[in-house]
Amino acid sequence: MKKTFNLQLSPKEAYDPEIFKQVVLKIAGLKSDEKDCSVRQLKRSIDARGRNVKINVEAELFFQESPTPRFDPPTKYQSVKNSDPIIIVGAGPAGLFAALRAIELGVKPIVLERGKDVQSRRRDLAAINKEHIVNPDSNYCFGEGGAGTYSDGKLYTRSKKRGDVRRIMEILVAHGATEEILVDAHPHIGTNKLPVLVTKLRESILDAGGEVLFDTRVEDFIIEENELKGVVTQDGEKIHGLGVVLATGHSARDIFELLHAKKVLIEAKPFALGVRIEHSQNLIDQIQYHCEVDRGPYLPASSYSLVQQTQFKGKQRGVFSFCMCPGGFIVPAATAPGELVVNGMSPSRRDSKFANSGMVVAVELEDLPQYQKFGPLAAMHFQAEIEKKAWEVGGKTQVAPAQRMMDFVNRKSSSSLLDTSYQPGLASSNMEDVLPDFIAERMRFAFKAFGQKMKGYLTNEAQLIGVESRTSSPVRVPRDRESFEHPELKRLYPCGEGAGYAGGIVSAAMDGERCAEKLIEAYVKA
Numbered sequence: 001m002k003k004t005f006n007l008q009l010s011p012k013e014a015y016d017p018e019i020f021k022q023v024v025l026k027i028a029g030l031k032s033d034e035k036d037c038s039v040r041q042l043k044r045s046i047d048a049r050g051r052n053v054k055i056n057v058e059a060e061l062f063f064q065e066s067p068t069p070r071f072d073p074p075t076k077y078q079s080v081k082n083s084d085p086i087i088i089v090g091a092g093p094a095g096l097f098a099a100l101r102a103i104e105l106g107v108k109p110i111v112l113e114r115g116k117d118v119q120s121r122r123r124d125l126a127a128i129n130k131e132h133i134v135n136p137d138s139n140y141c142f143g144e145g146g147a148g149t150y151s152d153g154k155l156y157t158r159s160k161k162r163g164d165v166r167r168i169m170e171i172l173v174a175h176g177a178t179e180e181i182l183v184d185a186h187p188h189i190g191t192n193k194l195p196v197l198v199t200k201l202r203e204s205i206l207d208a209g210g211e212v213l214f215d216t217r218v219e220d221f222i223i224e225e226n227e228l229k230g231v232v233t234q235d236g237e238k239i240h241g242l243g244v245v246l247a248t249g250h251s252a253r254d255i256f257e258l259l260h261a262k263k264v265l266i267e268a269k270p271f272a273l274g275v276r277i278e279h280s281q282n283l284i285d286q287i288q289y290h291c292e293v294d295r296g297p298y299l300p301a302s303s304y305s306l307v308q309q310t311q312f313k314g315k316q317r318g319v320f321s322f323c324m325c326p327g328g329f330i331v332p333a334a335t336a337p338g339e340l341v342v343n344g345m346s347p348s349r350r351d352s353k354f355a356n357s358g359m360v361v362a363v364e365l366e367d368l369p370q371y372q373k374f375g376p377l378a379a380m381h382f383q384a385e386i387e388k389k390a391w392e393v394g395g396k397t398q399v400a401p402a403q404r405m406m407d408f409v410n411r412k413s414s415s416s417l418l419d420t421s422y423q424p425g426l427a428s429s430n431m432e433d434v435l436p437d438f439i440a441e442r443m444r445f446a447f448k449a450f451g452q453k454m455k456g457y458l459t460n461e462a463q464l465i466g467v468e469s470r471t472s473s474p475v476r477v478p479r480d481r482e483s484f485e486h487p488e489l490k491r492l493y494p495c496g497e498g499a500g501y502a503g504g505i506v507s508a509a510m511d512g513e514r515c516a517e518k519l520i521e522a523y524v525k526a
Contacts, residue, residue: 001063003028004042007056011298014044014055028061037063045185046299051290053299070182071170080108081209086519087112087231087241088512089218089255092146093505094247094496096201098512099210100171105520109210110241112231114217114252115143117202118195125150128332129423132398137217140333140343141251141470144214145198147333148505152325152346153189155181157506164510171509175200186303190348218248218255221262227490243491243519247512248498250473251335253380255498259477260377265488268378269476269500272322273386273439274360275431275464276330276342277405278420279457281355284326287456301326301350304357304454308446312438315367319446322358322471326350329421330465332398339387340394340401341469342422354421358468359446361439379474390434390467394427401429406460408432409444418463426465434466476500484518493519 005027013023022032024039043058060067080103088095088102091113099109114137115121121143127133128140141147155172157165169181172189176197181187189197202212220232222240230240248255259266281302285295288302295302307320323343327350333343344356363379371378393401400422404414414428432440451458477494479486479501486492495501495515502508 001065003061003063005059005061007059008047009055009057011053011055011296014057015298020059024059024061028063030063034063037061038067040067041183043185044183048288048290048302053289070179071173073174074171077103077204077208078106079209080106083108083209084524085110085241086243086245086516087239088245088247088516089231090146090247090249090252090496090498091144091202091212092247092249092496092508093148094502094508094512094515095245096145096198096205096512097168097171097509098245098247098495098516099205099212100201101513101516102520103205103208103210105517105524107242107516107520107524109205109516110239111205111210111212112216112218112233112239113144113212113214115139115214117214118144118149118198121149128334128398132424134334134337134398136336137215139335140331141249141335144202145194146249147251147343147470148508149194149198150191150331150345151194151505152323152328152344153191153194153348154323154504155187155189155506156185157504164513165506168506168509172197175204188346188348190350191345192347218258220258223262223489226488228492242523243493245493245495245512245515245519246477246499247495247508247515250497251470252498253384256377256380256475260375264492265478265486266376267476267478268365268376268380269472269474270362270364271379271383271474272320272360272362272471273383273467273469274319274358274435274443275466276344276356276468277359277462277464278330278354278356278418278422279459279462281327281353283456283459283461284355287454301355303355306450306453308449310361310442310445312441315438317362317364317438317442319359319361319442322360322468324355324357326355327352328354328356330356331422332400332424333470334387334391334398338391339384340391340398341387341467342400342465343468343470352421356421358471359443359464360468360471361442363439367438376475383469383474386434386436386467387469393429393434398424399427400424400465401431401434402426402463402465403429403431404460405447405458405462405464408464409447409458414463418461420463420465422465426463431464431466472503473498473500483522484515485522491519491523
C-alpha cells in the first residue's frame with residue numbers, strides 16, 4: 001500500500017528523520033514501532049510568513065511494499081568514439097550538458113575549455129586569494145564546470161519547462177548530487193560538493209568516446225562560405241566539426257571581441273551592476289525566522305529576495321538582490337589582471353557565520369550614452385571600466401573597496417570595517433568613488449525601502465563590498481527562436497549565459513541540451 005500526505009510540520013518534525021517518520025505513521029493510523037513500512041519526503045518548502053516557521057511537506061508512506069525509486073537512473077551512454085563530431089566551446093553547465101545530450105543522440109562532442117580541470121584549478125584560486133595573482137584562463141569563472149563549480153550550486157530556476165528541470169536534476173543525482181535536490185523547493189548542491197560532481201560529468205563524456213580538452217582557448221573561427229566549420233586554438237591547431245555550440249559564459253570578453261572583429265552579428269545587452277552586501281547570518285535568521293537568539297538546530301540558514309523600483313532623473317530602474325548566499329563566502333571573481341570583481345558562494349552545509357547577496361541595479365543601454373561608440377560592446381566596456389576603477393580604489397590588488405551600509409546611505413566614510421568572509425581583504429572606501437551616480441543613488445533609495453520590508457536589514461552592522469558586475473552577459477549573440485542557429489553565420493549555436501540565454505546552472509544546462517539537439521537535427525545525417 002502506498003499513501004501520500006500533504007503536511008504542515010514544525011522544523012523539528014520535518015528535518016529530524018525519526019520524528020518525521022513517527023508523525024507520518026501516527027497520521028496514517030499505524031503503530032510507532034511498525035516494521036514493514038517506510039516513509040520519505042517528496043517535496044519540501046519553508047513557510048516563514050507567520051511568527052512560527054512551518055515546513056510544507058508532501059510525504060509518501062509505503063506499507064507492506066518496497067518504495068519505488070525516485071527516478072530511473074540514466075542508462076549507460078553509448079560509444080560515440082567514431083561518430084561525427086560537434087565542437088562545444090566551454091565546459092560550464094551549458095557545455096557539459098550539451099556534450100551529454102550529443103552523446104545520447106549518437107554524436108561525438110569535442111569540448112574545448114580554456115581553463116584547467118577542476119583539481120588543477122584550485123591552485124589558481126588559491127593564488128587569487130592569497131597572492132592576488134589572476135590567471136586569465138583559470139579563475140573563479142574559467143575552468144572545468146565554469147563559474148558554477150565554485151558557487152552556491154543553486155538549482156532553482158524560474159523556467160516553466162518543468163520536465164526539462166527534473167531531467168537535469170536527475171542527471172545531477174546520477175553523477176553524485178544528493179537526492180535532496182529532488183525534494184527541496186529551492187535546492188542547492190554546495191561548492192564543496194560540486195568539484196566531484198563536475199569530474200563525474202566529464203568522466204561520463206570521456207567514457208562514451210567524447211573529448212574534453214583543457215588549456216585550450218579558442219582564438220579564431222574557421223568560416224567558409226558563411227558557415228562556421230571549426231575553430232583555431234591558441235596553439236594554432238585547427239579543430240573541425242559539423243557545428244559549434246558556443247557556451248563560453250558571460251565573462252569571455254575575448255570571444256565577444258573576436259565575434260565583433262569577424263563581423264559576426266552581436267548585440268549590446270542590458271545587465272545589472274552593484275555590490276555584494278554582507279550581513280551576519282544570525283541577523284538574517286532573526287529577521288526571516290522571527291527568532292530572538294538563533295534559528296536552532298533544524299532550520300537551514302535563511303535567505304532573502306528583495307526588489308525595489310527606483311526613479312532617478314526621470315528613469316525607472318529596478319534594484320534587486322542577486323545570487324543570495326546564506327551561510328556563504330564572498331570570493332574574488334576577476335578574469336584578468338587590473339580588475340576587481342566579487343561573487344558569492346556557499347558550502348553545502350551553509351554554515352558560515354556570514355550571509356551575502358549581490359545587490360544590483362538594472363543597467364539599460366540608454367544609461368550608457370558615452371559608450372555607444374563601442375557599438376555592440378558598449379555595455380561590456382562600461383562593465384570593464386567599473387571593474388578597473390574598483391581595482392584602483394581598492395589599492396590595485398584584489399583587496400576590495402568596502403563601506404558600511406548606513407555610512408553609504410548617509411554619505412559618510414567608514415572609520416572601520418567589519419569582519420568579512422572575503423579572503424583577500426577589504427579597504428575602507430567610499431563606494432560612490434567606484435559606482436556612477438545612477439547606480440549609487442538608486443541603491444541608497446532601495447536600501448531605505450529594504451529596511452522597511454525587512455526590519456533590521458538596513459544597519460551599519462552590514463557592509464557593501466564591490467563590485468558585483470558579472471550578473472549576466474553584457475552582450476547577446478543572437479539566434480533564431482526556432483532553430484537556435486545564429487541568424488547570419490550558419491552552424492553557430494550561441495548558448496547559455498554568455499550568449500544571453502540563461503541565468504544559472506539549471507537554465508544553462510537546459511539551454512545546452514537544446515542547442516545540441518538543434519544542431520544535430522539540422523546538420524547530422526540520420
